[in-house]
Amino acid sequence: MLNYLRDEVAERYDILGRDLARxxxxxxxxxxxISNFMVEVPSWVFGPFGGGRFSSYIPPGAARNVFEKFDDxxxxxxxxxxxPKVSIHVGWDCPGNIPFEKIEADHFRGxxxxxxxxxxxxxxxxxxxxxxxxxxxxxxxxxxNVRRKLIEHTLVAAEIASKYGSGILVLWLPDGSLYPGxxxxxxxxxxxxxxxxxxxxxxxxxxxxLIEYKLFEPGTYHTVIPDSFTxxxxxxxxxxxxxxxxxxxxxxxxxxxxxxxxRFIESGIPxxxxxxxxxxxxxxxxxEPNMQIFLLFHELAMGSVIGNQDxxxxxxxxxxxxxxxxxxxxxxxxTIDSLMISYAKALIVDEEKLRGYQxxxxxxxxxxxxxxxxxxxxxxxxCAAKLEKGLPPDPxxxxxxxxxxxxxxxxxx
Ligand code: AFD
Ligand code: MN
Ligand code: MN
Numbered sequence: 236m237l238n239y240l241r242d243e244v245a246e247r248y249d250i251l252g253r254d255l256a257r258x259x260x261x262x263x264x265x266x267x268x269i270s271n272f273m274v275e276v277p278s279w280v281f282g283p284f285g286g287g288r289f290s291s292y293i294p295p296g297a298a299r300n301v302f303e304k305f306d307d308x309x310x311x312x313x314x315x316x317x318x319p320k321v322s323i324h325v326g327w328d329c330p331g332n333i334p335f336e337k338i339e340a341d342h343f344r345g346x347x348x349x350x351x352x353x354x355x356x357x358x359x360x361x362x363x364x365x366x367x368x369x370x371x372x373x374x375x376x377x378x379x380n381v382r383r384k385l386i387e388h389t390l391v392a393a394e395i396a397s398k399y400g401s402g403i404l405v406l407w408l409p410d411g412s413l414y415p416g417x418x419x420x421x422x423x424x425x426x427x428x429x430x431x432x433x434x435x436x437x438x439x440x441x442x443x444x445l446i447e448y449k450l451f452e453p454g455t456y457h458t459v460i461p462d463s464f465t466x467x468x469x470x471x472x473x474x475x476x477x478x479x480x481x482x483x484x485x486x487x488x489x490x491x492x493x494x495x496x497x498r499f500i501e502s503g504i505p506x507x508x509x510x511x512x513x514x515x516x517x518x519x520x521x522x523e524p525n526m527q528i529f530l531l532f533h534e535l536a537m538g539s540v541i542g543n544q545d546x547x548x549x550x551x552x553x554x555x556x557x558x559x560x561x562x563x564x565x566x567x568x569x570t571i572d573s574l575m576i577s578y579a580k581a582l583i584v585d586e587e588k589l590r591g592y593q594x595x596x597x598x599x600x601x602x603x604x605x606x607x608x609x610x611x612x613x614x615x616x617x618c619a620a621k622l623e624k625g626l627p628p629d630p631x632x633x634x635x636x637x638x639x640x641x642x643x644x645x646x647x648x
């Protein structure tokens with residue numbers, strides 16, 4: 236996406252800088268923020284998950300174990316300078332062949348050391364609620380034994396997060412139902428509330444718990460946490476250490492996700508984003524620099540929950556993608572580019588002019604002011620930020636030239 240600019244980058248950067256200065260925006264400040272932008276990559280994007288319903292196809296070169304996933308993540312970080320942390324799924328990523336019930340926090344010590352040797356760290360930790368025995372629910376199951384087992388599993392995940400990760404737990408539940416009458420909505424919710432209460436009360440005080448919501452899948456008729464309101468309500472009832480993850484793929488079409496983000500910013504609740512994009516349902520496809528992502532970044536930037544000097548105010552940013560057919564490393568690099576581009580566009584909105592139009596109820600003029608930023612080609616800023624750090628301007632081209640794909644396809648048969 237960026238390579239063609241390589242020779243002209245300085246010239247284009249100067250022209251854009253002069254344009255932005257007229258709006259009172261310092262291009263150097265924008266570049267600095269882009270340079271500091273960091274996002275977690277998910278371990279699962281590098282592995283076999285995502286074969287899909289229609290075949291067991293796995294893109295060639297997929298990582299065969301958690302260490303290979305971290306090797307790939309290290310390469311992504313070398314090419315982008317933006318992904319020092321890897322989000323892990325406890326059930327998928329436990330080193331060794333340990334049965335699910337026997338997984339302990341200390342099994343992850345070696346992974347932390349391995350990551351550190353690669354210049355990486357473990358980021359957010361996901362307990363895995365969907366592997367076995369949870370066809371009829373996990374934390375909301377009527378079967379107390381299922382709930383107990385997963386509460387204990389979540390506490391192990393919390394210990395991993397506090398000892399070896401960044402102190403963030405992300406909970407996604409596969410709980411729901413397929414037909415009206417199958418379950419009692421209120422019983423499911425009270426089961427869930429009880430499980431969460433126990434988890435919250437027994438997790439170290441340094442650990443934050445972020446809850447995902449999802450409108451569909453695997454529940455087709457209902458899911459126990461279907462929307463942002465439910466997740467917010469559950470989190471608020473737990474306490475200050477609980478919040479919400481907005482996963483972009485988990486809404487009905489047309490939902491105003493940037494408004495949800497704005498509401499969470501206003502409420503002050505801890506929050507984060509799972510970045511991905513979808514064309515149908517929860518595809519977990521790569522992010523494109525589209526209008527939705529731009530508008531989302533605009534809310535995050537205006538709300539100072541990204542790039543804030545006081546890091547406690549910043550939200551957690553994680554990529555959650557793993558689509559089945561594409562080359563996953565291309566896809567993740569593409570996402571990181573798209574996020575940087577969208578963030579840079581959000582940083583060059585003429586806020587003063589926008590506010591002026593809002594006050595005067597100039598509807599179209601306000602909209603055009605926002606669009607002016609969206610339509611600006613900010614790639615010279617991204618390019619300049621990368622060149623300054625000694626990074627390739629186009630990470631996908633650099634990946635193609637690196638020979639890494641050929642190497643993993645040979646080694647990982
Ligand atoms: C699934 C869920 C959810 C979750 C992810 C990792 O839809 O997005 O974050 O698995 O647990 O894709
Ligand atoms: Mn997610
Ligand atoms: Mn999802």
